[in-house]
Amino acid sequence: MIAGVGFRNFVEVPKEAIKEAIQVTVPCAICGSTSHSVQHIFPEEHFDRHFFDTHSWDANLGLELKLVKCSDCELIYQSPRFNEKFLDWLYPEEVIPDMLTARHFSADNKYAYIAGEIKKYVSKKATGVIVDIGTRYGALPRMLEKNGFKSFGIEMSSKCVSVAKKAGVTQIEQGKVEDIPMLMMLRGEDRIKAVVMTDLIEHLLTPLEDLKILAEYQLPGDKLFIKTMDIDSLGYRLFRGDWYYIHGQHTFYFNALCY
Numbered sequence: 001m002i003a004g005v006g007f008r009n010f011v012e013v014p015k016e017a018i019k020e021a022i023q024v025t026v027p028c029a030i031c032g033s034t035s036h037s038v039q040h041i042f043p044e045e046h047f048d049r050h051f052f053d054t055h056s057w058d059a060n061l062g063l064e065l066k067l068v069k070c071s072d073c074e075l076i077y078q079s080p081r082f083n084e085k086f087l088d089w090l091y092p093e094e095v096i097p098d099m100l101t102a103r104h105f106s107a108d109n110k111y112a113y114i115a116g117e118i119k120k121y122v123s124k125k126a127t128g129v130i131v132d133i134g135t136r137y138g139a140l141p142r143m144l145e146k147n148g149f150k151s152f153g154i155e156m157s158s159k160c161v162s163v164a165k166k167a168g169v170t171q172i173e174q175g176k177v178e179d180i181p182m183l184m185m186l187r188g189e190d191r192i193k194a195v196v197m198t199d200l201i202e203h204l205l206t207p208l209e210d211l212k213i214l215a216e217y218q219l220p221g222d223k224l225f226i227k228t229m230d231i232d233s234l235g236y237r238l239f240r241g242d243w244y245y246i247h248g249q250h251t252f253y254f255n256a257l258c259y
């Protein structure tokens with residue numbers, strides 16, 4: 001159900017869904033520590049959609065959002081966090097267009113920079129495929145194929161995949177990282193010479209496990225390109241709790257030292 005006149009991308013979360021959305025306290029995904037300090041607490045209705053241009057994932061989720069910092073390795077993450085059952089509300093399909101336009105695939109889109117890096121560091125001749133995780137509409141793999149790289153993307157949202165296929169994108173599969181073994185087999189591939197994650201790793205629930213699955217398909221010298229927001233950035237230092245990137249979809253907040 002779309003609600004709220006004049007507010008973009010807003011999907012009202014029904015009260016029953018909120019009741020079923022168990023928030024689970026989780027240990028640090030990097031070092032396993034359960035000891036942490038609280039960085040930010042956003043009470044229910046913190047972002048009032050009558051005053052801000054909000055999205056369904058950062059406003060009126062009907063639940064408190066809490067960010068903590070691991071006392072041992074300093075990773076900042078959401079805890080407690082939403083359970084899998086709530087993901088449909090964090091990623092509502094209603095905000096995805098029914099039809100894509102040239103704008104979704106234009107060369108100056110957000111993938112242009114990463115495509116340039118790939119051209120610089122990945123050999124077209126090397127065996128293997130480039131896999132774009134969380135590919136949305138497959139704009140990056142489509143661009144890479146046009147540049148002579150074998151590539152495909154995987155996307156969790158079946159609606160994104162179906163509108164992309166309708167627009168003629170063939171380099172896209174529906175799934176999550178755990179589906180990689182099945183999708184690699186399906187496409188007749190056995191080596192990933194480059195993994196790409198653009199604005200994705202901060203959304204994952206089990207990033208280390210996911211990287212291990214991907215590593216099974218990589219050899220020494222193969223590449224991993226990760227683009228994510230930086231919790232040590234000037235933006236965060238200035239705006240703190242009002243920083244644009246803090247919202248319910250983001251489970252992890254990395255900085256340049258998290259490696």
Ligand SMILES: [Zn+2]
Nearest residue numbers: 028031070073
């Ligand atoms: Zn830790």
